[in-house]
Amino acid sequence: MSPDQTPAPQATASGGAATAERGQNVIHNIGYRGYEGPRLGRSYARRALFSQSLRGTYGLGRSAKSKVLPLLLFAAVCIPAAILVAVAALTKAKELQVGYAEYVLLMQPLLGIYLAAAAPQAISMDLRFKTTPLYFSRPMERSDYVAAKYAALSAALFLFTAVPVLIMYIGALLAKLDFGDQTEGAVQGLVFCALFALLHAAIAAWIAALTPRRGFGVAAIIVAITVPYFLVSALQGIAWTSDNNGAIGWLGLGSPGTLLDGVQSRFLGGRSGFPDEQTLTGAQGAVYLVVLAALIVCFCTLLLRRYRKAGL
Amino acid sequence: MIAIESLSKRFPRVTALDRLTVGIEPGVTGLVGANGAGKSTLIKILLGLSPATEGTASVLGMDVATQGGAIRERVGYMPEHDCLPPDVSATEFVVHMARMSGLPATAARERTADTLRHVGLYEERYRPMGGYSTGMKQRVKLAQALVHDPRLVLLDEPTNGLDPVGRDEMLGLIRRVHTDFGISVLVTSHLLGELERTSDHIVVIDGGRLLRSSSTADFTQRTAVLAVEVTDTDEHPDGTAVLRAALRQGGLDPHEPASGGAPAPGAGHVVMLDIGGESGDADESVLDTVRDTVAELGLGLVRMERRRHQISEVFTERSTGDVA
Ligand SMILES: Nc1ncnc2c1ncn2[C@@H]1O[C@H](COP(=O)(O)OP(=O)(O)OP(=O)(O)O)[C@@H](O)[C@H]1O
Ligand SMILES: [Mg+2]
Numbered sequence: 205m206s207p208d209q210t211p212a213p214q215a216t217a218s219g220g221a222a223t224a225e226r227g228q229n230v231i232h233n234i235g236y237r238g239y240e241g242p243r244l245g246r247s248y249a250r251r252a253l254f255s256q257s258l259r260g261t262y263g264l265g266r267s268a269k270s271k272v273l274p275l276l277l278f279a280a281v282c283i284p285a286a287i288l289v290a291v292a293a294l295t296k297a298k299e300l301q302v303g304y305a306e307y308v309l310l311m312q313p314l315l316g317i318y319l320a321a322a323a324p325q326a327i328s329m330d331l332r333f334k335t336t337p338l339y340f341s342r343p344m345e346r347s348d349y350v351a352a353k354y355a356a357l358s359a360a361l362f363l364f365t366a367v368p369v370l371i372m373y374i375g376a377l378l379a380k381l382d383f384g385d386q387t388e389g390a391v392q393g394l395v396f397c398a399l400f401a402l403l404h405a406a407i408a409a410w411i412a413a414l415t416p417r418r419g420f421g422v423a424a425i426i427v428a429i430t431v432p433y434f435l436v437s438a439l440q441g442i443a444w445t446s447d448n449n450g451a452i453g454w455l456g457l458g459s460p461g462t463l464l465d466g467v468q469s470r471f472l473g474g475r476s477g478f479p480d481e482q483t484l485t486g487a488q489g490a491v492y493l494v495v496l497a498a499l500i501v502c503f504c505t506l507l508l509r510r511y512r513k514a515g516l
Numbered sequence: 517m518i519a520i521e522s523l524s525k526r527f528p529r530v531t532a533l534d535r536l537t538v539g540i541e542p543g544v545t546g547l548v549g550a551n552g553a554g555k556s557t558l559i560k561i562l563l564g565l566s567p568a569t570e571g572t573a574s575v576l577g578m579d580v581a582t583q584g585g586a587i588r589e590r591v592g593y594m595p596e597h598d599c600l601p602p603d604v605s606a607t608e609f610v611v612h613m614a615r616m617s618g619l620p621a622t623a624a625r626e627r628t629a630d631t632l633r634h635v636g637l638y639e640e641r642y643r644p645m646g647g648y649s650t651g652m653k654q655r656v657k658l659a660q661a662l663v664h665d666p667r668l669v670l671l672d673e674p675t676n677g678l679d680p681v682g683r684d685e686m687l688g689l690i691r692r693v694h695t696d697f698g699i700s701v702l703v704t705s706h707l708l709g710e711l712e713r714t715s716d717h718i719v720v721i722d723g724g725r726l727l728r729s730s731s732t733a734d735f736t737q738r739t740a741v742l743a744v745e746v747t748d749t750d751e752h753p754d755g756t757a758v759l760r761a762a763l764r765q766g767g768l769d770p771h772e773p774a775s776g777g778a779p780a781p782g783a784g785h786v787v788m789l790d791i792g793g794e795s796g797d798a799d800e801s802v803l804d805t806v807r808d809t810v811a812e813l814g815l816g817l818v819r820m821e822r823r824r825h826q827i828s829e830v831f832t833e834r835s836t837g838d839v840a
Contacts (some may be wrong), residue, residue: 236634236697239627239665243589243618252615267603267644333601338660341563341593342616343585 250348253339257356261322270325277318278364281311285368289375299385300376304393305474307372308365308400309465315404316429318364319357323408324421326357332416336511346511354409354504361401369393392472399467403460403496404429406503413510432459444479452478453488457495466492517542517668517700518562523571525557525724532557534724535571540702544694546711546718546732547704554724555704556596559670562702563593576667589618592661592669592699596676599657602646606637606656609645610663617664624663631659634697635689651682658689662699669693671703675710687714742789744806747816755815756785762809763787768802785818 263271330336373390412421436459443451456462469476470484518540525533532554549555560566564584573580575587614624632641635655661669675683705711720727748755760770770787810817
């Protein structure tokens with residue numbers, strides 16, 4: 205090959221019209237160098253994809269514009285927590301006005317918006333721009349890709365809920381609230397954050413993987429986590445007013461929000477959001493845990509199956 | 517490099533590959549076939565992404581059915597479709613893809629800078645790819661296939677959507693991937709002509725079957741044809757038929773122009789002849805025979821020209837060959 209075959213730098217944005225760039229101004233490429241270093245394989249690629257996706261859900265490593273929403277929402281879930289502990293300190297209260305897990309449930313609308321923005325960003329965009337074949341033409345398997353994306357989304361959501369919990373906990377200790385009580389509450393709160401993140405990330409990831417369109421994904425995720433919640437809450441209200449109190453607990457299985465609410469009031473020492481602050485019976489509690497686990501497994505399986513067809 | 521043994525791929529409605537057997541040696545190999553011939557399907561099987569219905573294939577000595585991961589570590593792939601997210605820069609994107617191939621972060625950055633320079637992307641590599649021209653996007657797609665220094669790259673229609681200049685540059689680049697980088701190439705196209713200039717070896721498939729596999733030099737010779745257009749006379753109302761008959765008697769093998777593809781001007785009155793000789797002399801003797809025959813018959817010779825076979829004609833030959 206003659207040296208003038210070497211492509212020259214293009215001064216203009218157009219890559220096509222290139223006749224002028226031949227001839228003078230040719231930069232001679234130094235020769236090609238091969239790569240003899242390590243090839244770290246699947247698990248390394250999985251971790252790299254995990255951290256890249258996690259950063260992406262907060263807009264890090266992306267345009268300034270895409271940082272705005274996640275950071276605003278993040279501030280919006282943290283600031284009330286700070287106010288809460290400040291009030292507790294000033295009023296010299298014996299305990300926090302709102303429990304740890306309960307706080308997370310109160311923030312559900314904001315968490316929903318965050319999730320609806322983050323999941324399509326992490327998942328739909330690779331389908332929309334057909335980037336997935338580039339991943340699958342590399343050593344990673346489809347399961348690696350799914351695991352990395354699901355873990356990233358879960359971690360993003362966990363951070364989003366766990367940071368306010370930690371703010372409350374640190375604030376509570378500074379305000380000299382009872383150390384034992386607060387530590388127990390915070391640990392329960394963090395466990396709840398993890399359950400919340402695992403369930404919601406699984407649902408949102410699957411929905412996002414169904415559509416390459418970001419707008420559809422955002423809308424569908426919001427609908428999927430809010431509509432069943434309001435529906436179940438309304439039915440529980442009806443059950444309560446019509447004296448069918450026994451039905452309230454069972455009805456709560458019908459939406460992710462009420463399911464988690466039941467779990468936290470039964471097992472994690474939180475206050476129930478159900479009518480009459482009802483908590484679950486022993487049998488109901490067991491069923492709730494089984495359903496929670498089954499839902500997570502089920503949505504992850506669906507997600508994996510989705511990539512057996514999609515993305516090639 | 518690649519050994520394909522009686523490979524079939526059947527979808528519920530179509531047979532994309534039909535007992536394909538072919539071997540591919542180091543160097544640049546062109547895989548030619550019309551739309552739907554099964555080129556992309558073959559590439560996906562070679563990457564171990566889609567299981568073959570029957571038959572076996574190995575890449576770099578590894579079995580595609582069982583060692584897909586190991587194959588993909590040492591093979592690069594450039595898809596035929598767009599695959600670039602518009603909101604990231606070429607550098608970020610290629611670094612990420614290098615890490616996905618298992619390169620540590622620093623090596624990924626170094627290799628990215630090198631590779632983007634080799635494919636001819638300079639200052640613009642820091643800008644979001646959404647604003648790139650098709651030519652620049654194709655270069656990034658090529659770069660991500662090369663960034664982990666594979667031993668073999670599979671390029672699916674890399675000249676797709678490029679203008680003639682961009683096409684030439686891409687073909688030159690592909691040639692250099694082998695000559696300068698030492699990486700073997702399997703490149704697909706539906707245009708035989710463009711691969712003739714780039715490839716050492718050409719494999720033609722149609723309807724999932726092997727039509728031909730031969731060295732480019734061999735191929736070009738066998739695909740050269742002579743087109744002879746004559747006028748009718750009162751004595752011979754169908755000039756072409758008479759000429760064809762006469763040529764056949766003279767020991768040549770004339771045939772009709774391909775019905776498929778773009779109709780050539782005056783197609784009905786054209787007689788095609790393969791010029792299959794080993795040397796230029798053979799061509800000359802054919803030309804002489806044709807000229808003399810036309811003169812003897814008293815037909816008017818409108819034109820006589822050497823043409824390249826179009827890919828569609830390669831296919832027609834095959835189907836007529838099947839009948840015989
Ligand atoms: N996933 C699939 N399901 C069903 N049929 C398929 C699938 N993928 C490919 N085909 C069919 O297999 C045949 C070969 O397709 P393939 O994409 O391999 O052709 P190609 O040579 O790459 O064509 P092109 O030049 O258009 O890219 C076509 O008839 C196509 O419709
Ligand atoms: Mg194709």
